[in-house]
Amino acid sequence: MNPKDYIKLYKTNLLDKVVPFWLNHSADTENGGYFTCLDRNGDVYDTDKFMWLQCRQVWTFSMLYLRVEQNSAWLEFAKQGADFLIKNGRDENNDWYFSLTKEGKPLTQAYNIFSDCFASMAFAQLSKATGDEIYSKIAVETFEHILARQDNPKGRFSKAFPGTRDLQGFALPMILCNLVLEIEHLLDPALVKKTLDSGVETIMEKFYKPELGVILENVDGDGNFFDSYEGRLVNPGHGLESMWFVMDIAERRNDQRLIQKCTEITLSLLEYGWDKENGGIFYFLDVKSRPPLQLEWDQKLWWVHIEAMIAVLKGYLLTGDERCWNWFKKLHKYTWENFVDDEYGEWYGYLNRKGEVLLPLKGGKWKGCFHVPRGLYQLWKTMEKVESKNLIGLAQK
């Protein structure tokens, strides 16, 4: 396959298989918002509404409207989700609940700051698509709330005894690096710069450990490795996703050194996380090769693979490093053979170690309309640049 073939494949999978799946099956026409618990062919098997996925779906359809085609059905679909969220999504402190009933009644308290991150991202993208101030106001207020809560994100729900082992998690600084670019048009440029500087430094200097060749999920208060279950945990897909976030920042800044470093880390994470026996990237590993706590450690997840493809393709585009192209082809092959469902659209989410479908669902509590459409869009557009940059000589190898 050459870049043109990949472009066609990603574009048609996105527009003919993935977007229609969500448009046709996920609308809650009675209450507003989306059903995300959809089985293989799109039937609803559970009606609870999880805030991460409600927000992410608003974001996806706003993004498609903005960047792919000004299709008013897509914008309406995003807006009906946003309206449901505005009406039902926040508690009395304006923190976002974790889940709601289909009617919009709060089910799970606002313990999870990532609900807020995805809300801010959704409303920022929708404000860009519509120019509507109702949306931009919510995006900015939520963003400010996240910054205020970031040092103690779980608040009263935190189970850690204070002072004994105050580890820092990778997820929040990583997501902030992406979120701040999403909401940039609504923020003071100085705040954008400060957030990016601090995010990039945190990822590259604290969580990336050159001596281990991986990005850790948790480090101690001084940014050092800590030998406990949490401290030893590696989530290769998470690290890979963060690498393309940082590459996007490095590209804006024209920082070739940072691009090079991200590319090397991407290759190192792939080498580390790849299952040499069965193919695919492990979900969790213990950096000291001890038994991980997560029983699902050896499963192969859709988002891990599509985020890895984006990272390594961006690395290829920005460095021309042939190792990236080789990894890209390997990842594409595994992903296309195992996750894609041409019959019903959308992708499977969860495979066992051998690559067999573990759960036939297309959406659930944690899988919604996000990684696949975002990833297909990113791959399509990145591959267009690969093609136009005439990296084709290499790419046809």
Add this chain to the structure above:
Amino acid sequence: MNPKDYIKLYKTNLLDKVVPFWLNHSADTENGGYFTCLDRNGDVYDTDKFMWLQCRQVWTFSMLYLRVEQNSAWLEFAKQGADFLIKNGRDENNDWYFSLTKEGKPLTQAYNIFSDCFASMAFAQLSKATGDEIYSKIAVETFEHILARQDNPKGRFSKAFPGTRDLQGFALPMILCNLVLEIEHLLDPALVKKTLDSGVETIMEKFYKPELGVILENVDGDGNFFDSYEGRLVNPGHGLESMWFVMDIAERRNDQRLIQKCTEITLSLLEYGWDKENGGIFYFLDVKSRPPLQLEWDQKLWWVHIEAMIAVLKGYLLTGDERCWNWFKKLHKYTWENFVDDEYGEWYGYLNRKGEVLLPLKGGKWKGCFHVPRGLYQLWKTMEKVESKNLIGLAQK
């Protein structure tokens, strides 16, 4: 194999392989308490101390001292764990922390009422073994605390929004049925009777659903099935474990009708939970056959299988139902072939769907010195009764 063979196998596995494994490898001689994160051959791979497992190990060695042999090394081993717990285990409200560092500093807050259940069970058993009032006082105080907290066990850590969907969980009433017998010698008989009556009724009338043939993990406030992820959840091993708890109660009460009912439910749960393709009992299932939330749903866990063996063997002892004996043989075969490690002692804990070892550990955050030794003891003693009751004619088939 006839009952004598099984008796010998369970007794020698317990006394020659399992007990020595924990005695030789788990003592923290510096700080007191136990290391439970032990790899295949007993090496410590993590030093955090999880209260469930600290308490359960105190219980196990007290129980062995009381019921198997007055071996002073066993009693000392239990007491050193108890001393560590007394010194470090409770917060200022006398609730039990969830985990500690190896030195005994609190790591995870007292959010989990099962820590208290296992603490009460441990100190009650140790008080029986020693007659020491320090221990019985802690057992009773902790028990009273559990009863006081039982309607809101998670307290401030609960993430459920109050009033929207107040489900009741199966675990606490089930454990109380067992705990109250463990601590009976320290309680007012009226409280014992009341707790048992209410526990048995809750299990048999609320959580067991004859029309579904299973025991549910969660029901709504009125005890009805609720169609959500939590409401649809079945944990066959959990139900099976509860059935031998209730059979023990029914046997005391000489309630043959209840014994019969427990036996039928045991058989029904085995039929339901058995993996017809690969053997073994699934960890989690969705009662409507929808995708379960738990990614580890198809794994085979040690405790599920040994608890199932106990339930079905007790059912056989108490009813003579040949279906029980047939299931027992099938379970024994699967368990012995897949979980037992004759080389290093203790059992593997986690197998994949096909029965291959998923994690080579012998102990971790959730697996300690408890289900295997308790189960081997129960199987050994129950099989002795099977033998002496002359159910042998059947049993030799």
